[in-house]
Amino acid sequence: MPDIQEKILSGLRVTRIGLGHYNVQSESDATKNYSVDLMDYGGLGSCTCDDQVLRRHPRWSKVRENHDSFRCKHIRFLRVHVLDQIIQFYLKKRIKQSNPK
Numbered sequence: 001m002p003d004i005q006e007k008i009l010s011g012l013r014v015t016r017i018g019l020g021h022y023n024v025q026s027e028s029d030a031t032k033n034y035s036v037d038l039m040d041y042g043g044l045g046s047c048t049c050d051d052q053v054l055r056r057h058p059r060w061s062k063v064r065e066n067h068d069s070f071r072c073k074h075i076r077f078l079r080v081h082v083l084d085q086i087i088q089f090y091l092k093k094r095i096k097q098s099n100p101k
């Protein structure tokens, strides 16, 4: 499946550094990057920003389901981005299937 190498998404520079693993530019400090790994913790995801490390991650003992309130905006943002790519990938496949040569 195609994925970004480096792209500006919602005004922020996003660089792919591995499968489901990205560097995302900080909104408050453009010289700063956060490392976001969507595969960490069985798919809950991890991020190195303060919101995730100090506020959301410590509440994970209460996680009963795959819930977005335990994820910072960077994880949520990239999950939506990856889902968009999967949908586009499926869409192309479906168009191909309905127009066989």
Ligand SMILES: [Zn+2]
Residues within 6 Å of the ligand: 034, 047, 048, 049, 050, 051, 052, 072, 073, 074, 075
């Ligand atoms: Zn974050």
